[in-house]
Amino acid sequence: MNDPGRSSAQGAVADSDHRLVERAVAGDQQAFELLVVKYQRRIERLIARMVRDVDLVEDIAQETFIRAWRALHQFRGDAQFYTWLYRIAVNTAKKALLDLKRHPSSAAGHGDGNDEEDETSWRENEPTTHETPESEFAAREIARAVNAAMEALPEDLRQAVTLREMEGLSYEEIAEAMDCPIGTVRSRIFRAREAISARVRPLLEHQSGKRW
Numbered sequence: 001m002n003d004p005g006r007s008s009a010q011g012a013v014a015d016s017d018h019r020l021v022e023r024a025v026a027g028d029q030q031a032f033e034l035l036v037v038k039y040q041r042r043i044e045r046l047i048a049r050m051v052r053d054v055d056l057v058e059d060i061a062q063e064t065f066i067r068a069w070r071a072l073h074q075f076r077g078d079a080q081f082y083t084w085l086y087r088i089a090v091n092t093a094k095k096a097l098l099d100l101k102r103h104p105s106s107a108a109g110h111g112d113g114n115d116e117e118d119e120t121s122w123r124e125n126e127p128t129t130h131e132t133p134e135s136e137f138a139a140r141e142i143a144r145a146v147n148a149a150m151e152a153l154p155e156d157l158r159q160a161v162t163l164r165e166m167e168g169l170s171y172e173e174i175a176e177a178m179d180c181p182i183g184t185v186r187s188r189i190f191r192a193r194e195a196i197s198a199r200v201r202p203l204l205e206h207q208s209g210k211r212w
Contacts (some may be wrong), residue, residue, distance in 0.1 A: 018082035025073055033074070037063050039082060042167060043089050049162040050093040050155065060096050064089040079176055083169065086177040090159060097155070142203050149199035153192055160185055161192035 019128075023031035044061045051057060068088050075084055150158055156178070163169045163177060171189075175182040 003166060018077050021072060021075055021077070021081055024069075027076075032069060035081070035085075035113055039085055042082070043085065046086065046089055046162060046167065047093050049150070049166070050090070050159060051096060052151070056096060060093050061089070063096075064092045065098075067092060080173065081171045083176050086163065086169070086173075087166070087179065094155075104167075140199055145200045146196055149196040153195055155187045157192040157195070160188035161196075164189050 020031045020035050043064055044057050047056045047060045069087055159178060160174055163174045171185050175185045208209050
């Protein structure tokens with residue numbers, strides 16, 4: 001069941017984005033800069049999940065916005081702007097991954113970022129005041145298991161579940177961003193969740209005796 005409040009908010013965001021796009025296409029560079037500010041963190045977070053190389057994330061994000069700027073006149077408003085932007089980010093990241101496979105030496109010295117300090121990790125950054133050291137340790141163990149499961153996922157499954165669980169996109173929006181049928185999106189997300197669940201379930205059972 002759709003949430004009317006959420007739909008209304010999404011519609012307002014879309015209208016705002018479309019107005020900024022119209023201004024940018026008309027030559028207002030500041031309007032595009034506002035879009036960059038609005039979506040930069042989300043785009044970097046998405047790319048970080050795909051590339052997992054801290055040093056490359058910023059470069060790929062910058063390339064994403066450059067490509068978006070150059071192609072802005074092609075945006076027709078049939079879809080949400082951020083869905084269109086995510087698709088550019090996904091394609092730019094895929095190209096970067098292919099380039100790394102062809103020229104692996106170019107990645108030397110990259111990827112040394114510590115997952116414990118990675119704010120894109122699926123974990124709580126700080127314990128709440130009522131958490132015990134034992135519960136904090138358990139939470140970190142679960143977070144590590146989730147991150148390890150994410151790392152082990154095939155690229156297409158990781159992209160789909162990231163867009164759904166971290167970015168909150170609908171299945172329709174993910175299908176558009178990944179350029180695939182909605183049934184494929186549902187299948188990828190289901191398989192990703194199953195893989196993550198299989199990795200985390202033993203930890204949860206050990207702690208509570210309950211199944212996830």
